[in-house]
Amino acid sequence: MIIQQLHDHRVVLVNQSGGNSYTSLNCISNKDSFYRGLTAEESERVHEYNFDHPEAFDTEQLLKCMGELKSGKSVNIPIYDFKNHRRCSESFRKVNASDVIILEGILVFHDQRVRDLMDMKIFVDTDADVRLARRIRRDTVERGRDVNSVLEQNLTRNSAELQYGRFVKPAFDDFVLPSKKYADVIIPRGGDNHVAVDLIVQHIRTKLGQHDLCKIYPNVYVIQSTFQIRGMHTLIRDRDITTPDFVFYSDRLIRLVVEHGLGHLPFTEKQVVTPTGSVYTGVDFCKKLCGVSIIRSGESMENALRACCKGIKIGKILIHRDGDNGKQLIYEKLPNDISERHVLLLDPVLATGNSANQAIELLIKKGVPENRIIFLNLISAPEGIHCVCKRFPSLKIVTSEIDVALNEEFRVIPGLGEFGDRYFGTDN
Structure with missing residues (x-):
């Protein structure tokens, strides 16, 4: 049957x-x-x-x-x-x-x-x-x-x-x-x-x-595609889009990814009394939470996270990247109690996965359990997913699309170019 x-x-x-x-x-x-x-x-x-x-x-x-x-x-x-x-x-x-x-x-x-x-x-x-x-x-x-x-x-x-x-x-x-x-x-x-x-x-x-990679790695989550999501991807991937439009539609997509990522956090049951005097049984949000953005592109995702989580603490990690081999940590500033928190790691593009792995290693050294890290991005390359998931199988990745591959310059194909430059208006 x-x-x-x-x-x-x-x-x-x-x-x-x-x-x-x-x-x-x-x-x-x-x-x-x-x-x-x-x-x-x-x-x-x-x-x-x-x-x-x-x-x-x-x-x-x-x-x-x-x-x-x-x-x-x-x-x-x-x-x-x-x-x-x-x-x-x-x-x-x-x-x-x-x-x-x-x-x-x-x-x-x-x-x-x-x-x-x-x-x-x-x-x-x-x-x-x-x-x-x-x-x-x-x-x-x-x-x-x-x-x-x-x-x-x-x-x-x-x-x-x-x-x-x-x-x-x-x-x-x-x-x-x-x-x-x-x-x-x-x-x-x-x-x-x-x-x-x-x-x-x-x-x-x-x-x-599901995407084939989601069958291989159960810790990878791609938000369900709709014509709205597909349309926004079409706009931000267009090389002729204006910077204001790129920022506007990127922000909309980032908000969806952040909301989906928050759905993977633990919740506790909570009862409240409604204005009608009735009792409503719902859930309470995870209190111990922080965001960590990988500078500079990751900073584009901070506003969406703040809009969803009032007063959330956000840390920063800067990693020098030179082609596919850059692993030099330049700067980090994280909450003192980060080891007690669930961490939303922010970077809009997962390409080779090397920078992400460096950031994740730092978080783990700071005492954050691997299974409390959720990596949020807009697009992921298969190579990056393989790289991160094989090394950190308990971490979750939430993305809105998985692209085809990386080219010889380690850029995501079809991709959307240098996200940070396009978002902050520093591209040529």
């Missing part, structure tokens, strides 16, 4: 076992993938073999395939033939590299190595009688067994133990149900729970709509 609702080629489904494999968005192929082939001795006593036990699966092969998919490579997924109880030697299912991989199966949470590959873990909670009915239907329709055989295997009372009670139910109790504790989301009623399915679909759509 998730795949069909998304209807997006950037999403693929991989089956561990026990379900349908989608070879395309519209074509269903009834095949299992990661069961290991039975030995000759196991095949002779197949009715005594427990296909619901973790040892029935080739977890190493699953890890290899998932690792290659996550690294952006296409893979050939094996196909298991339940009539012959071994893998098809000449058949496989090719899965192309995709942005979202949905891995499903009854025991995908059992092995920690498989769990560690997952960004989101969903447990489908279904009643026991429904599970049994589905199992009988699956064995008859998908695995080529006749009804009498299935009933004999699952329900005969002539056997010493019921097949279902001997293998399926114990495996569920011992391996499947305990893995429920690892789930981030638990869905009762499965596909009948349309609300849960819609929420997951919307979550995936949100991820697909």
Whole structure:
């Protein structure tokens, strides 16, 4: 249902076992993938073999395939033939590299190595009688067994133990149900729970709509683009715009970035009495806050911060920059109690990331925890994001757009030129 609702080629489904494999968005192929082939001795006593036990699966092969998919490579997924109880030697299912991989199966949470590959873990909670009915239907329709055989295997009372009670139910109790504790989301009623399915679909759509770097670095936030934001970017990037217009539209964009950055600060619940005598439950702003601007361009963002946070303290850092190698600290003036505060680091353009890293290192030396620093800018180059996020993974970056790249002069492309000169009117 998730795949069909998304209807997006950037999403693929991989089956561990026990379900349908989608070879395309519209074509269903009834095949299992990661069961290991039975030995000759196991095949002779197949009715005594427990296909619901973790040892029935080739977890190493699953890890290899998932690792290659996550690294952006296409893979050939094996196909298991339940009539012959071994893998098809000449058949496989090719899965192309995709942005979202949905891995499903009854025991995908059992092995920690498989769990560690997952960004989101969903447990489908279904009643026991429904599970049994589905199992009988699956064995008859998908695995080529006749009804009498299935009933004999699952329900005969002539056997010493019921097949279902001997293998399926114990495996569920011992391996499947305990893995429920690892789930981030638990869905009762499965596909009948349309609300849960819609929420997951919307979550995936949100991820697909993110910039690729936001998928790599969860601490990077790009404010949601609108025609207003796109229009303001068009204006400030125009080399023929007048200085007053450049300042006006830059200030509007900076205000949006600052507001978004403030939304990442901690809040506490607060109740107030309204003029009608009613009680309103809201939130109180973070009190321990300061701004730090990287001179000189960062100073253009101070007015927006002051407009949002009355009386906020603002520190300054000046770093000498010569091409891509400048790391010389020239000047710093910071609040004495900065180690107790959350810091909004201000610089409208993140290019190479070297100046930003120097400023962040200084803040950390002053006692500011890395996770209390939020770096605000208007545009970011991918190189700068890589540089900062790899070194400071707990810091947050908030920007309004991520540009294409840096050129040989270390300027952001398409960029907007020397922001400080254009903003303060010192350009040529």
